[in-house]
Structures are given as C-alpha cells and as structure tokens.
Amino acid sequence: MAKSISLLWGAGSPPCWRVMITLEEKKLQGYKRKLLSFEKGEHKSQEVLEINPRGQLPTFKHGENIVNESTAACLYLESQFRSQGNKLIPDTAAEQAMMYQRMMEGLTLTEKLNSVIYYEWFVPEDERHDTAVKRNREALKTELRLWEGYLEKVAAGSYLAGAFSLADVIVFPNIAYALRFGLSVERYPKLAKYYRLLKDRPSIKTSWPPHWLPSPQGYDTLKNL
Amino acid sequence: MAKSISLLWGAGSPPCWRVMITLEEKKLQGYKRKLLSFEKGEHKSQEVLEINPRGQLPTFKHGENIVNESTAACLYLESQFRSQGNKLIPDTAAEQAMMYQRMMEGLTLTEKLNSVIYYEWFVPEDERHDTAVKRNREALKTELRLWEGYLEKVAAGSYLAGAFSLADVIVFPNIAYALRFGLSVERYPKLAKYYRLLKDRPSIKTSWPPHWLPSPQGYDTLKNL
Structure with missing residues (x-):
C-alpha cells in the first residue's frame, strides 16, 4: 500500500514533518518521497504545482487522491489506515x-x-x-x-x-x-x-x-x- | 443529548456558524446557546475565559468536554454522533x-x-x-x-x-x-x-x-x- 503513496517534502518544515510522522506511525514505510529545496524555490516548481496549485510542501498523493494540507493528510491517513500501526485518534x-x-x-x-x-x-x-x-x-x-x-x-x-x-x-x-x-x-x-x-x-x-x-x-x- | 451541549456564540462569525450548522445537521436542536456581543467585548468576559482561555467565540461544551476551535468542534460532533442526522464525512x-x-x-x-x-x-x-x-x-x-x-x-x-x-x-x-x-x-x-x-x-x-x-x-x- 505504501507504494501508492508519494510525498514531496522540504526539510525542517513542521507541516511536512507531521505527514512523515503519521506515515511512520501507520507503518507505511517504503512510500515514495522526494526532498525539495525551499531555498532553490523548488516548492514552486512545475512538479509541485501540478499536484498542489498553492506551490507548497508537503505535496501528498495516495493513488489518485491528493491531500496537500498537512492536517488533512494526517486525518486522511488515520481514517484510511485505521487498523494499521498505531491508532492516532483516541476512543473516549x-x-x-x-x-x-x-x-x-x-x-x-x-x-x-x-x-x-x-x-x-x-x-x-x-x-x-x-x-x-x-x-x-x-x-x-x-x-x-x-x-x-x-x-x-x-x-x-x-x-x-x-x-x-x-x-x-x-x-x-x-x-x-x-x-x-x-x-x-x-x-x-x-x-x-x-x-x-x-x-x-x-x-x-x-x-x-x-x-x-x-x-x-x-x-x-x-x-x- | 442536546441538553448537555452549550454554545456561546457571536452573530456573523464564520467559526460560530460552522458549529451551529453541524449541530443542526446532527439533529442536536435544543442545545443551550447564548448570543454574546463582540462589539461589547463579551468574548473576553469571565464567562468565556473560564471555558476558553483564548477569549474567542465559539466557546463549546459537551458535558465536561470542551472543544472551542470550530473545526475541532465539528470533527468532534461528527465523531460522537456518527449515526445521528446527516453523515458529514463521506465513505470513499x-x-x-x-x-x-x-x-x-x-x-x-x-x-x-x-x-x-x-x-x-x-x-x-x-x-x-x-x-x-x-x-x-x-x-x-x-x-x-x-x-x-x-x-x-x-x-x-x-x-x-x-x-x-x-x-x-x-x-x-x-x-x-x-x-x-x-x-x-x-x-x-x-x-x-x-x-x-x-x-x-x-x-x-x-x-x-x-x-x-x-x-x-x-x-x-x-x-x-
């Protein structure tokens, strides 16, 4: 399943880090990822803009589903992989x-x-x-x-x-x-x-x-x- | 159930409106609510600050559970009343x-x-x-x-x-x-x-x-x- 996930990310960005932590917690190691440079303006590159019209990182895709807002991506991953890895939404x-x-x-x-x-x-x-x-x-x-x-x-x-x-x-x-x-x-x-x-x-x-x-x-x- | 819910709100505030729409969708009519005035600074009153240290509206309580951020309150209500009223998170x-x-x-x-x-x-x-x-x-x-x-x-x-x-x-x-x-x-x-x-x-x-x-x-x- 992790193979259908791809992440474009920038180092040190809290929003990117959130998605990466969630992927680890949900045991989705092995997803495709590519480190881009904010300094070089790579978050405004065509590669990003095609998936994320805001030209921001993270840029996240699961199959054909695009979820670029970090909180949204975390909620989505928890919902899609509820019974895999650690549960990230408590019960009570x-x-x-x-x-x-x-x-x-x-x-x-x-x-x-x-x-x-x-x-x-x-x-x-x-x-x-x-x-x-x-x-x-x-x-x-x-x-x-x-x-x-x-x-x-x-x-x-x-x-x-x-x-x-x-x-x-x-x-x-x-x-x-x-x-x-x-x-x-x-x-x-x-x-x-x-x-x-x-x-x-x-x-x-x-x-x-x-x-x-x-x-x-x-x-x-x-x-x- | 609606009786254990209380909302302090300000008129015309999109965040307050979100919570009110969700309460209607989840058929929680009959909850306690009180309209406060931003103009009079009532969002900074003791009544609000006791529940919401940020002094903002909405200020929302369900039983003893406090959820003041509007998006959080909507997610919480959908989760707690999943099978009641309209479903607000799609399946696919x-x-x-x-x-x-x-x-x-x-x-x-x-x-x-x-x-x-x-x-x-x-x-x-x-x-x-x-x-x-x-x-x-x-x-x-x-x-x-x-x-x-x-x-x-x-x-x-x-x-x-x-x-x-x-x-x-x-x-x-x-x-x-x-x-x-x-x-x-x-x-x-x-x-x-x-x-x-x-x-x-x-x-x-x-x-x-x-x-x-x-x-x-x-x-x-x-x-x-």
Missing part, C-alpha cells in the same frame, strides 16, 4: 475532545511561531515596524505560556490528549522548531519535558529533519522570549 | 481526501478574507501601508479564483466533496461572508452558484446570522476584487 469522548482541540490549536501555534521567525521573510522592508515585531513576540510568548499551562495539567508521562495522538503529530514539530530557534528550556520547563518525552519516539526520530542533526540548536531568535 | 477514500483537503484549505480562505476585511482592526494606524492593503487584496483575489476553479471542476449539483460534508460546513460561511462584503457574483459565478445551492439548506437557513436578514448585502469592501 473526553480524549477525542482534547485531541481535536489541541490539534487545531496547534495551527495557531504554527502561525504565531512563523510571525516571529519569518517576520522579515513575510514583511517587505518598507513595511517593517519595531512595534509589530514586539507585538508578535508578545503574542508568541502568550501562546507558548498557554501551552506550558496545558502541559502542566497533563498527567505524568501522558501526551497532549492521553495516549500519543494526532494532537502530538501536529503540535510536536512546532515545539521542536521553537527549541531549535533558541526557546529557553528554563523558562518553558513543561515544553522542554514534552520535547524530551517525544524526541526519541521512533516515528519522530526516523523523520527528524536531516540538516538539524549536525547542529541541534540552530538559532537564537527566541532566546529571550 | 477519494471523497474523504477531497473533504479533508477542502476543509483545511477553508481555514486559509478565512485567514485571507480576514486580512482584507479586518485590516484596520488587526493593524494599528501607524503600521498601515497601502502596499500591504494591495498585497492582501491580491492574495485574496488569487485565493478566491482558486476556489472558483475548484467549483468549476465539481459535478453539477455536487458540493465540495460529493455529498454535503464537513468541507461545506467549514467553507460555506466564508463564501456567504465574502458575498455579504460585496464580492461580485458576475466575476465569481461559481462561488455565487455554490452560495445559491446552499443558502436555503435547512441547517444553514436556520442558523443564518440574525442581523444579516434585514440587510443581506452589508458592505462593499470586496466589490472591486
């Missing part, structure tokens, strides 16, 4: 509620991280303001503290919604990203603990962004947050 | 792929609409730029044309992913919103057709934003798009 109503809630909140976390990390990429030079940078950083700080609080309420050894689930698939790459960009493990001890709990999980370790391996802590953008 | 892999994809892309559409309609709300006066306004409008135009293209490929009388599904629940309120803000039905004939196909569907008609009824076309923000 309480855990499902928590899972869907944290999964979707994870996208807000992504957005707030991007607004700080990629400010200069998103905003043309003439339109940049120190006040906006400061506001984005404050908003990210508030967001990260919210997650710190969520994790404080979680039972010892538990993931975001009980057992490992799609909530973790969506959220973990963001946390790894924040730490790579210098987030303080002292000021965010619960996020750091969550990171340590998950970083060696086989699905995550196997799909770890290859260029992160030689230099785990890449930048200090978030150091003082 | 091809339709599921399309449904999850369009559902998640619907959130990008929301974001791009908001960046134009609420520019002055989001961006402090000192940080506003005509170039940014222009760029946001161009991005929204590109986004709307993408959806126009998606609908062009859909079979006659069909919804976004075959039968009516969560994709329509998430996307339709955005389309109604765009038209209310003056989007041209001549320049976007497929979006207009999709709007006409859905506007009288009972779940949608019943939950129509009450203050839109006396004045269907409210603004001309998007008139020239």
Whole structure:
C-alpha cells in the first residue's frame, strides 16, 4: 500500500514533518518521497504545482487522491489506515475532545511561531515596524505560556490528549522548531519535558529533519522570549 | 443529548456558524446557546475565559468536554454522533481526501478574507501601508479564483466533496461572508452558484446570522476584487 503513496517534502518544515510522522506511525514505510529545496524555490516548481496549485510542501498523493494540507493528510491517513500501526485518534469522548482541540490549536501555534521567525521573510522592508515585531513576540510568548499551562495539567508521562495522538503529530514539530530557534528550556520547563518525552519516539526520530542533526540548536531568535 | 451541549456564540462569525450548522445537521436542536456581543467585548468576559482561555467565540461544551476551535468542534460532533442526522464525512477514500483537503484549505480562505476585511482592526494606524492593503487584496483575489476553479471542476449539483460534508460546513460561511462584503457574483459565478445551492439548506437557513436578514448585502469592501 505504501507504494501508492508519494510525498514531496522540504526539510525542517513542521507541516511536512507531521505527514512523515503519521506515515511512520501507520507503518507505511517504503512510500515514495522526494526532498525539495525551499531555498532553490523548488516548492514552486512545475512538479509541485501540478499536484498542489498553492506551490507548497508537503505535496501528498495516495493513488489518485491528493491531500496537500498537512492536517488533512494526517486525518486522511488515520481514517484510511485505521487498523494499521498505531491508532492516532483516541476512543473516549473526553480524549477525542482534547485531541481535536489541541490539534487545531496547534495551527495557531504554527502561525504565531512563523510571525516571529519569518517576520522579515513575510514583511517587505518598507513595511517593517519595531512595534509589530514586539507585538508578535508578545503574542508568541502568550501562546507558548498557554501551552506550558496545558502541559502542566497533563498527567505524568501522558501526551497532549492521553495516549500519543494526532494532537502530538501536529503540535510536536512546532515545539521542536521553537527549541531549535533558541526557546529557553528554563523558562518553558513543561515544553522542554514534552520535547524530551517525544524526541526519541521512533516515528519522530526516523523523520527528524536531516540538516538539524549536525547542529541541534540552530538559532537564537527566541532566546529571550 | 442536546441538553448537555452549550454554545456561546457571536452573530456573523464564520467559526460560530460552522458549529451551529453541524449541530443542526446532527439533529442536536435544543442545545443551550447564548448570543454574546463582540462589539461589547463579551468574548473576553469571565464567562468565556473560564471555558476558553483564548477569549474567542465559539466557546463549546459537551458535558465536561470542551472543544472551542470550530473545526475541532465539528470533527468532534461528527465523531460522537456518527449515526445521528446527516453523515458529514463521506465513505470513499477519494471523497474523504477531497473533504479533508477542502476543509483545511477553508481555514486559509478565512485567514485571507480576514486580512482584507479586518485590516484596520488587526493593524494599528501607524503600521498601515497601502502596499500591504494591495498585497492582501491580491492574495485574496488569487485565493478566491482558486476556489472558483475548484467549483468549476465539481459535478453539477455536487458540493465540495460529493455529498454535503464537513468541507461545506467549514467553507460555506466564508463564501456567504465574502458575498455579504460585496464580492461580485458576475466575476465569481461559481462561488455565487455554490452560495445559491446552499443558502436555503435547512441547517444553514436556520442558523443564518440574525442581523444579516434585514440587510443581506452589508458592505462593499470586496466589490472591486
């Protein structure tokens, strides 16, 4: 089955990583994949645009079915391969509620991280303001503290919604990203603990962004947050 | 069952509308609901913050389970009440792929609409730029044309992913919103057709934003798009 799956991906992109973690969890190793370079603009290449008119990565295909939005691809894979590999949607109503809630909140976390990390990429030079940078950083700080609080309420050894689930698939790459960009493990001890709990999980370790391996802590953008 | 459900909502908010449409589709009429005013800042009231630390609407509870993100609440309701009312996730892999994809892309559409309609709300006066306004409008135009293209490929009388599904629940309120803000039905004939196909569907008609009824076309923000 894995042979009918193909993924075009970019290294270090949390959305790509989510799909790769899900493929590992669902025991779909052996799928076709091709690493493209954001730096070289390969996400805007014809090869991508034919499958994904947005020119974004991941670009994902299963047989003739195209699912490019990362959260959509994860939901689709869990639904199509429900009884294969690890179950990523819990059974109880309480855990499902928590899972869907944290999964979707994870996208807000992504957005707030991007607004700080990629400010200069998103905003043309003439339109940049120190006040906006400061506001984005404050908003990210508030967001990260919210997650710190969520994790404080979680039972010892538990993931975001009980057992490992799609909530973790969506959220973990963001946390790894924040730490790579210098987030303080002292000021965010619960996020750091969550990171340590998950970083060696086989699905995550196997799909770890290859260029992160030689230099785990890449930048200090978030150091003082 | 509906009695254990409560919703705090704001009129005209696409995220609130999504949850209300889903509740109707799942035959959960009779749930508790309370209309709050964004203008009076009631979404930041203690009543909301106790359930939703983000101070946003919708704020949704089913028994003790809290699911505030609108897409999460819709997925949760469909999962919990699968065999009740209309089925909102299709059976075939091809339709599921399309449904999850369009559902998640619907959130990008929301974001791009908001960046134009609420520019002055989001961006402090000192940080506003005509170039940014222009760029946001161009991005929204590109986004709307993408959806126009998606609908062009859909079979006659069909919804976004075959039968009516969560994709329509998430996307339709955005389309109604765009038209209310003056989007041209001549320049976007497929979006207009999709709007006409859905506007009288009972779940949608019943939950129509009450203050839109006396004045269907409210603004001309998007008139020239």
